[in-house]
Amino acid sequence: MLYSSICFVLVSLASLAAAQPSNAATYTNPILNGVGADPWVIKDGNSYYMTYTTSTNITTLKSSSLTDWNNAEAALAFSPPYGFPYSTDLWAPELHKINGKWLIIFTGDPNYDSPPPEIDAFCPFNCPAVYHRMFVLEGSGSDPFTSNYTMKGELNTFDQFAIDGTYFQHSTGLYHVYSCWENAFSSWPASLCVTKMSDPWTVISNVTERQVISAPTNPWEQTPYGRAVNYRLASNEGPQQLTNKKTNQTFIIYSAARSDNRNYCLGQLELIGNDPMNPQDWRKNNDGCVFYQNPLEHAYGVGHASFTTSPDGSEDWIIYHGLSTTSTGWGGRTIRAQKFGWNDDGTPRFPRPGYGPYAVPSGQNASMGMY
Numbered sequence: 001m002l003y004s005s006i007c008f009v010l011v012s013l014a015s016l017a018a019a020q021p022s023n024a025a026t027y028t029n030p031i032l033n034g035v036g037a038d039p040w041v042i043k044d045g046n047s048y049y050m051t052y053t054t055s056t057n058i059t060t061l062k063s064s065s066l067t068d069w070n071n072a073e074a075a076l077a078f079s080p081p082y083g084f085p086y087s088t089d090l091w092a093p094e095l096h097k098i099n100g101k102w103l104i105i106f107t108g109d110p111n112y113d114s115p116p117p118e119i120d121a122f123c124p125f126n127c128p129a130v131y132h133r134m135f136v137l138e139g140s141g142s143d144p145f146t147s148n149y150t151m152k153g154e155l156n157t158f159d160q161f162a163i164d165g166t167y168f169q170h171s172t173g174l175y176h177v178y179s180c181w182e183n184a185f186s187s188w189p190a191s192l193c194v195t196k197m198s199d200p201w202t203v204i205s206n207v208t209e210r211q212v213i214s215a216p217t218n219p220w221e222q223t224p225y226g227r228a229v230n231y232r233l234a235s236n237e238g239p240q241q242l243t244n245k246k247t248n249q250t251f252i253i254y255s256a257a258r259s260d261n262r263n264y265c266l267g268q269l270e271l272i273g274n275d276p277m278n279p280q281d282w283r284k285n286n287d288g289c290v291f292y293q294n295p296l297e298h299a300y301g302v303g304h305a306s307f308t309t310s311p312d313g314s315e316d317w318i319i320y321h322g323l324s325t326t327s328t329g330w331g332g333r334t335i336r337a338q339k340f341g342w343n344d345d346g347t348p349r350f351p352r353p354g355y356g357p358y359a360v361p362s363g364q365n366a367s368m369g370m371y
Contacts (some may be wrong), residue, residue, distance in 0.1 A: 027067035030334035034323055037162075037321045037333040038092040038238070040306045041066070042144075048308065050319075051077070051093045051104070052335060057251070058093045058104060058137070062145045064360050066308065066317060067337055077104060077149045078137055085154065086135045088112045090166045092238065094303070095144055098174070098200050102139030102147055105155075105200075106275055107163045125232060127187035128180045133157060134178060136201040147338040156195075157231035160184045164304075167200065168252070168276060175276050176203055177252065179237035180212070189222075191215040191229040192239055192254060192269075194276055205277070213282045214269055216256060223258035224352065233258040236267065238304040247346040252282075255303035256289065260329035262300035264277040265289030266320075268347070291318070291350040297323050299353040301333070303313055312363030315339050322353055 030036075038053040043066075050061040050069060055081045063072040069301045086108030093106035113128035120127060134155040139147030155165060155176055165178035180193035192214040195205035214236045216222055222234040238255035238324055252269040268290045273281025292302045305320040319342050321333040338358065341349045 002281070013300075015075075017156055017192055025360060027337075027360050028356040029336035029338075029354070031067050031319075031337050032069040032072075032335045035331060035333060036305045036335040037330070039091075039319045039321060039335045040094040041308045041319045041337075042095050042097070042306075043098065043308050043311075044144060047145075048202070048313075049095055050335075051095055052321075053091050053093070055089055055091070057243070058090055058106060058149075060095065060145060063138075065364060066310065067364070069335075073145070075145055077147075080108065083110075085110045085131070085133060086151075089132070091132075094166055094306070096146070096167055096168070096200070098167065100142075101200075102142075102144045102153070103200050104137040104139075105165055105167065106135055106137070107165065108135050109133070120270055121135070122185040123187035124185075125187055127161075127185065129161055129163065130185065132161055132163050134162045134176070137317045138201075152201045155201065157193075158207040161190070163190075164239065165256075166239050166241065167182070167197075168194070168239075168241050170250070170276050172274065172365045173197070173276075174200065174277065177213075177239045177241075179208075179235060179239070188233055188235070188284075190233075190235040190237055192236045192252070195198060196277060208232045209277070211277050211279055213252075213276075213279050214254065214267070218256075218267075218286055220265065221256040223261070223263065235259070240306055242307050242348060244342055244346050244348070246342070249346045251348065253307075254289070254303060255305075259301070259303065262293050262295075262323070262326045264303040266291035266305060267291065275309040282365075285347075290348065291320070291353065294354055297352070297354040299336075299355070300324070300326050302336075310339075310363050312360035314362045316341070316348075317361060320353070 058077045061072040089109045091107040109131045136152040137149040138152040141147045161181040163179045168175040179190045191212045195203045198204045216234040242251045250271045256298045257263045257265045268285040270283045272283045300323040302322040343349045
């Protein structure tokens, strides 16, 4: 999930669609005009809250509509001071409510992906993300939008590369799942690591207890597609917990391959045992991506998703980013949303990505509010 430091101005066929009128019964993708990546959406009460990668700060949006964020309220949650390990390249922020507290977990680094040559030389090839780590902000109140967020601390990832961290909540406790390297300087491939936590900012596993629950070993997880050597930017990243509320099956949906090209997609892990720290308790879908590009609709590089429900709670929705052309890379991603369902075996059934028009979420009324 490396990002270019240059912000591209993209006018794509996806963003040419005009904003939908307030009485629309349908919507089109993207759901937010302009460039955006790594979207996180959470519903609380009658409002949705979104945050996504801006690289320079963490901004939260508030909307009564899941599928139109162009008129959303915006609030600056965190603007990092200069000279800290989290001052630059703020990636993939997530807003969580755990034990009644609002928290933001995010990736940051100290100096714009630019390690000194003496450090870069330790890596088998260029490793600009070597200093990326995970951090936690704590909110001051019960309202995630008006809370003041202060730095709670750095999550212990053993002074090694760490991006795209999320919380995994289970009956056995709280866990940190994130994208990791094998060691401090291995410089890809990136796998999914899990450690146990005593609270949302304290990791209690040591480095020998950290477990890898998925690695990019399949052709569709590697970059270029299926290449036998050179794992440069071959990744498992962007993990997200997803639970089938009818069957109680628990999944991690993650992003695979390289995030700036058409092959970026979603993979799937299912927890089939009762120990998230035991790799044998996870079953990986090795058959291929569960959500992937749709060239017929010019929807490429779809990934880094989060999940929420319709306003009335009757539908499940995926929020993700994608590209409308294969030539723009990281600077061309936009934020999209679509409804998804479930297969007979309890696994998620994701749609083909596209632009619509699609029916608005159930319970989203004509004034773009909620019933």
